Amino acid sequence: MVFRRRTTEERAESSPLAQRKRKLMVILAVAVLVSTGGLIASTQVKSPAQLAAETDEPEPSLLTAEVEHKVLASTLVVSGSFSGGRQLKFTPAAVAATDNAPGASALVLTAVHTKSGAQVTAGKVLVEVSERPVFALPGQFPAYRDLAPGLTGKDVAQLQSALDDLGYDSGDPDGHFGVSTTNAVKRFYRDLGYPVPVAGEDDAAEPIVPMSEVVFLPALPARVAAFSLRVGDTVDDPLITFSTGGPTLDARLDPADQALVKVGMKATVDSETTGFTGAGTVESIGAKTDAEDGETAYIPLRIAPAKPWPRDLESQQVRVTITTASTDEPVLAVPEAAISSSADGHTTVTVVEPDGVQRPVEVTPGLSAGGMVEVMPVGADLKPGSAVVTGEEQPPAEAETEPTDEAEPSEEPDEPEEPESSEEADEPDPSESAGG
Numbered sequence: 200m201v202f203r204r205r206t207t208e209e210r211a212e213s214s215p216l217a218q219r220k221r222k223l224m225v226i227l228a229v230a231v232l233v234s235t236g237g238l239i240a241s242t243q244v245k246s247p248a249q250l251a252a253e254t255d256e257p258e259p260s261l262l263t264a265e266v267e268h269k270v271l272a273s274t275l276v277v278s279g280s281f282s283g284g285r286q287l288k289f290t291p292a293a294v295a296a297t298d299n300a301p302g303a304s305a306l307v308l309t310a311v312h313t314k315s316g317a318q319v320t321a322g323k324v325l326v327e328v329s330e331r332p333v334f335a336l337p338g339q340f341p342a343y344r345d346l347a348p349g350l351t352g353k354d355v356a357q358l359q360s361a362l363d364d365l366g367y368d369s370g371d372p373d374g375h376f377g378v379s380t381t382n383a384v385k386r387f388y389r390d391l392g393y394p395v396p397v398a399g400e401d402d403a404a405e406p407i408v409p410m411s412e413v414v415f416l417p418a419l420p421a422r423v424a425a426f427s428l429r430v431g432d433t434v435d436d437p438l439i440t441f442s443t444g445g446p447t448l449d450a451r452l453d454p455a456d457q458a459l460v461k462v463g464m465k466a467t468v469d470s471e472t473t474g475f476t477g478a479g480t481v482e483s484i485g486a487k488t489d490a491e492d493g494e495t496a497y498i499p500l501r502i503a504p505a506k507p508w509p510r511d512l513e514s515q516q517v518r519v520t521i522t523t524a525s526t527d528e529p530v531l532a533v534p535e536a537a538i539s540s541s542a543d544g545h546t547t548v549t550v551v552e553p554d555g556v557q558r559p560v561e562v563t564p565g566l567s568a569g570g571m572v573e574v575m576p577v578g579a580d581l582k583p584g585s586a587v588v589t590g591e592e593q594p595p596a597e598a599e600t601e602p603t604d605e606a607e608p609s610e611e612p613d614e615p616e617e618p619e620s621s622e623e624a625d626e627p628d629p630s631e632s633a634g635g
Contacts, residue, residue: 259592260594262589262591268530271530272568274522276521277450278517279449284422284447288436289439291328292410296396305433307433308429309330309430312325320419345408346358347376353374362383396408421441423442445504448512451497454498463480466519466521467519470517475517479504531573533572538574547561548560548588561577561578561579562574
């Protein structure tokens with residue numbers, strides 16, 4: 200047999216010294232694992248005092264608020280919408296004659312001095328119809344006849360008043376179209392630059408104010424709400440639509456809140472579209488409407504302005520805040536949560552002094568608004584800025600942590616196999632064959 204000789208490295212690894220080194224490394228590894236497990240276990244062990252401190256419930260925090268000195272107001276918010284003022288339409292029915300020209304047989308627009316949206320003032324020519332002027336004057340009702348000398352009536356009186364305002368003093372008794380009124384009419388037409396219209400034949404013709412030329416409007420200045428004709432157009436019905444009196448504001452009140460609102464209550468108006476904020480009062484309260492076509496029944500309110508509503512608010516949707524109750528002057532007020540009522544009917548608030556001492560103070564509650572209550576102290580001192588108790592806040596409970604399992608030592612490594620003795624004979628080499 201042929202034996203292979205072991206290498207030097209193989210003989211060194213199987214020597215007694217190497218075996219002792221490997222055993223020492225195994226012992227050190229086991230010692231490290233045991234000490235680490237003990238350290239981990241020691242962190243999980245707690246004393247009875249620690250356990251008692253952790254299981255005690257933490258004390259709640261005291262919630263407080265300051266006593267305020269302010270005007271309290273209870274409000275109700277409703278929706279509102281603006282509409283244009285009173286709409287009046289005007290169309291001339293004929294063209295008046297003058298001293299030097301008969302009345303025209305057709306109504307044709309021959310000049311335009313206004314436009315849609317323009318302001319209308321007294322005594323200014325707006326348009327010409329067949330070369331005759333159309334102008335506006337202040338008056339409570341429209342013209343219903345041509346006004347001529349010798350006539351009497353309320354329509355004559357409003358003509359005289361309008362001419363007086365423009366500086367054409369008639370001097371006649373109110374409601375009587377006399378000589379002075381006739382002269383005032385002549386001067387007025389002359390200053391406009393138009394021939395005086397007349398009625399009658401030849402020498403008997405007298406100056407008149409034809410209803411085809413004057414528009415009496417209940418409030419001036421007014422506004423041209425609609426006008427779209429051009430010079431040369433035949434006059435249609437209506438020629439001009441006027442809007443007078445400015446926008447009006449109507450609001451819708453829920454019938455359930457009807458008892459809260461009274462005529463004369465103050466209101467605040469806010470427009471998110473234009474940014475407008477204005478003041479007004481409840482002017483009127485209408486009757487409850489019927490629920491029709493899917494609409495909810497409501498009670499109509501008319502809101503009168505403290506100052507005239509701006510023209511650009513027409514057709515706008517707005518928010519209306521009505522003050523339904525208010526204190527006349529600043530009062531002591533606390534949050535509703537600060538009020539306590541006892542079984543004997545007494546109402547108190549609890550004042551917290553700077554040193555933390557709590558002191559009950561009996562009060563008489565008043566108006567409640569916006570989460571605040573008016574309070575009047577009874578035989579005790581209560582000042583603005585004092586802290587009053589409104590409640591307690593429980594701290595959040597701490598989540599219980601489960602103890603971690605002790606670290607388990609890892610399994611010991613398998614004992615290394617005993618190396619073969621260096622004295623063992625060399626193994627035969629199978630590649631070699633036996634000799635003779």
